[in-house]
Every structure is written in structure tokens, then in C-alpha cells.
Amino acid sequence: MxxxxxxxxxxxxxxxxxxxxxxxxxxxxxxxxxxxxxxxxxxxxxxxxxxxxxxxxxxxxxxxxxxxxxxxxxxxxxxxxxxxxxxxxxxxxxxxxxxxxxxxxxxxxxxxxxxxxxxxxxxxxxxxxxxxxxxxxxxxxxxxxxxxxxxxxxxxxxxxxxxxxxxxxxxxxxxxxxxxxxxxxxxxxxxxxxxxxxxxxxxxxxxxxxxxxxxxxxxxxxxxxxxxxxxxxxxxxxxxxxxxMEALSMVAVYDKQDAGDAFSRNWSSFDPVRQGEEIGRRVDGTPVLAEFDGRILFPDSGAGANSEWYYLTRANLSF
Known part of the structure; x- marks a missing residue:
């Protein structure tokens, strides 16, 4: 100790x-x-x-x-x-x-x-x-x-x-x-x-x-x-x-609503996602889908309820 x-x-x-x-x-x-x-x-x-x-x-x-x-x-x-x-x-x-x-x-x-x-x-x-x-x-x-x-x-x-x-x-x-x-x-x-x-x-x-x-x-x-x-x-x-260069802007953060929400795969930061692709599922089985083409950032499978679960980024063309 x-x-x-x-x-x-x-x-x-x-x-x-x-x-x-x-x-x-x-x-x-x-x-x-x-x-x-x-x-x-x-x-x-x-x-x-x-x-x-x-x-x-x-x-x-x-x-x-x-x-x-x-x-x-x-x-x-x-x-x-x-x-x-x-x-x-x-x-x-x-x-x-x-x-x-x-x-x-x-x-x-x-x-x-x-x-x-x-x-x-x-x-x-x-x-x-x-x-x-x-x-x-x-x-x-x-x-x-x-x-x-x-x-x-x-x-x-x-x-x-x-x-x-x-x-x-x-x-x-x-x-x-x-x-x-x-x-x-x-x-x-x-x-x-x-x-x-x-x-x-x-x-x-x-x-x-x-x-x-x-x-x-x-x-x-x-x-x-x-x-x-x-x-x-x-x-x-x-x-x-x-x-x-690859310049990205953080656009949106998505929360776990329940500790039982889970990713559909082992995501790593900067993995690409396509609009409509399944990122995870809520504890009741509802799929969580990507709202736009981008890259995932800071996915946290261990996040608690009502806290940040992952972020999505978009390409920043004006860096």
C-alpha cells in the first residue's frame, strides 16, 4: 500500500x-x-x-x-x-x-x-x-x-x-x-x-x-x-x-446507456467506420450504428453507464 x-x-x-x-x-x-x-x-x-x-x-x-x-x-x-x-x-x-x-x-x-x-x-x-x-x-x-x-x-x-x-x-x-x-x-x-x-x-x-x-x-x-x-x-x-498528413476532427461522442452495452467487435482508435455500420449493441439488443463515414476514437469497452463509450471523427480538410 x-x-x-x-x-x-x-x-x-x-x-x-x-x-x-x-x-x-x-x-x-x-x-x-x-x-x-x-x-x-x-x-x-x-x-x-x-x-x-x-x-x-x-x-x-x-x-x-x-x-x-x-x-x-x-x-x-x-x-x-x-x-x-x-x-x-x-x-x-x-x-x-x-x-x-x-x-x-x-x-x-x-x-x-x-x-x-x-x-x-x-x-x-x-x-x-x-x-x-x-x-x-x-x-x-x-x-x-x-x-x-x-x-x-x-x-x-x-x-x-x-x-x-x-x-x-x-x-x-x-x-x-x-x-x-x-x-x-x-x-x-x-x-x-x-x-x-x-x-x-x-x-x-x-x-x-x-x-x-x-x-x-x-x-x-x-x-x-x-x-x-x-x-x-x-x-x-x-x-x-x-x-x-491525416487531419481529423472529433465530431460526436456516444455514451453507454447501460453497463451492459457492448461493442460488436474489438475496436481500436482510428478504425474506419461506414455510415450504417454496426458499432455495438445496447443491453436490450438494439444495434448502435455509425451515423456517418469516419473513424472511431477512444473506444472504451469498460466504460460505465452514462459515460463516454466512443467518439467519431471526420476528415478535416482545412488543417
């Missing part, structure tokens, strides 16, 4: 001699997603050995963002850290205490690279934020910089639309309820919080949890980010060519 009260938080900062961007790189926001941890430790060793040299700006590394979840080898310690990420004057759980340390740390930086992995075997991808807007959900003004960096991380697949689609699902579940804004806050994670402080941020999903290539994807992304932002003396990475 791990004594959460004895755990501590660690970050490691390197600063160049000249002004530049303030970057933060995080790993193990979810404790069983350790590819980012391995990659961060590798880059830190190279900096410590003089194989890499930070010339401008600064970079802060957080190899293990959630030490309780990491020590347990599980996604969460007491709850999902990457939801409802805000400082809390009356912390109720371990992740609240992480947030009270992490949020001010994020706010002192300009750019966040958050390194994750996923359950089912699939291709790495990066999640980007919204278009520039002044709206109430996720106002943002760094679309060009964020998407330019995304194209240089070394992956070819890009997904946007998370908070908007999540919010649509919340509104459907809580129609007529006074809890909407409270629950919408639950959709705020590291990147959304970073954008709320005036910075920009990317979530890089580096591959399947146990894929030996996932730490390599994370390592390459860190080096490419350092080079692209000018923090190290290295050639600027070339952007992925438009003809090689």
Missing part, C-alpha cells in the same frame, strides 16, 4: 544563457503511460553529459507528473488528473494536490508538450487545440504557432475538437440541469489549462503503452520541439508534408 502523503513532486529546469521560449515537457500524467518518462530521462541525461546544450530560453521537465498513479502503475491515483485540472483551495484528493503544484508551474511557461500513450495498438497522433476564437468555451489566439509545432513532432496524424465535442456530450447528458459548467470543467486537462493561461500546448499520444517504439516517438518529439523553438543549436525539423 502506497502512502500518498509521503510522495513528492519533482521538476527539473535547464536554462540557456540567452532569452527564448519557456517550454515545459510532462510525462506520466497517467501513471501507466511511461514512454514520456523514459524519453524525458534520456534527454536530461544528454543535457547533463553535455551531449545536448540548451542555448536559449528554458525547458522544464516533469518526468512523473502524477507520482501516486505512477507508483501504482495505474492510469489514476485517486482520480483522473487530466480532467478538472484547476487549483483547489480545499483539495479533496491526491490529484487536487498535484493540480495545486502543477497549475502554477504550467502558468510560468509559454509552451507545453504533454507525452501520453494509449491502450490498443494504433499509430501515434497529436491532439491540437481550437482555431483562434474569442468564444466562451476555449478562447485561443495561438493557432498558427501550435499547429506549426504539431507538424514538426514527427507524426502524421492530427486530431482536434476535444473540448467542443466533450462539451456537446455534457450538454446532452445534463439537459436542463444546473450542473453544466461544473461538469464542463471536468474536460479541462493539462493542455486546456495551459491555453487558459495564454500559452499553447500539444498532447502527443506516442503509441500503445507497451510499444518499444513509443519512447522513441516521445524522444524524437522532444528534440524536434527544442530545435523548432530554437532552444538548442540544431537544424529546424521539416514539417510533415501536406500529402502525408
Amino acid at each position: 502506497i502512502d500518498a502523503d509521503r510522495l513528492q513532486f519533482q521538476s527539473h529546469q535547464y536554462s540557456g544563457q540567452h532569452g527564448g521560449t519557456r517550454l515545459i515537457v510532462t510525462g506520466a500524467v497517467h501513471g501507466n503511460e511511461i514512454c514520456g518518462t523514459h524519453a524525458i530521462v534520456r534527454v536530461m541525461r544528454e543535457l547533463d553529459a553535455g551531449q545536448l546544450s540548451l542555448r536559449r530560453g528554458s525547458v522544464t521537465f516533469v518526468p512523473v507528473t502524477n507520482p501516486l498513479a505512477y507508483a501504482q502503475g495505474e492510469r489514476a491515483g485517486e482520480r483522473n488528473l487530466n480532467r478538472n485540472l484547476f487549483p483547489n483551495t480545499h483539495p479533496q484528493d491526491f490529484e487536487d494536490r498535484v493540480a495545486n503544484w502543477l497549475c502554477p508551474l504550467l502558468a510560468r511557461h509559454e509552451v507545453l508538450l504533454d507525452l501520453h500513450s494509449f491502450n490498443a495498438a494504433s499509430e501515434p497522433f497529436v491532439m491540437v487545440g481550437p482555431r483562434n476564437n474569442d468564444g466562451p468555451l476555449e478562447p485561443f489566439q495561438h493557432e498558427a504557432q501550435e499547429r506549426a509545432l504539431a507538424r514538426r513532432l514527427g507524426v502524421r496524424r492530427f486530431v482536434d475538437g476535444w473540448l467542443r465535442t466533450y462539451g456537446d456530450g455534457v450538454q446532452r447528458r445534463l439537459a436542463g440541469s444546473g450542473e453544466l459548467q461544473t461538469v464542463l470543467r471536468y474536460g479541462i486537462g493539462t493542455t486546456e489549462y495551459m491555453r487558459s493561461t495564454g500559452g499553447y500546448a500539444l498532447t502527443l499520444e506516442c503509441g500503445q503503452h507497451s510499444d518499444p517504439q513509443a519512447p522513441e516517438v516521445a524522444y524524437r518529439a522532444i528534440l524536434n520541439t527544442l530545435a523548432f523553438l530554437g532552444l538548442i543549436d540544431a537544424p529546424a525539423p521539416e514539417p510533415v508534408a501536406p500529402e502525408q
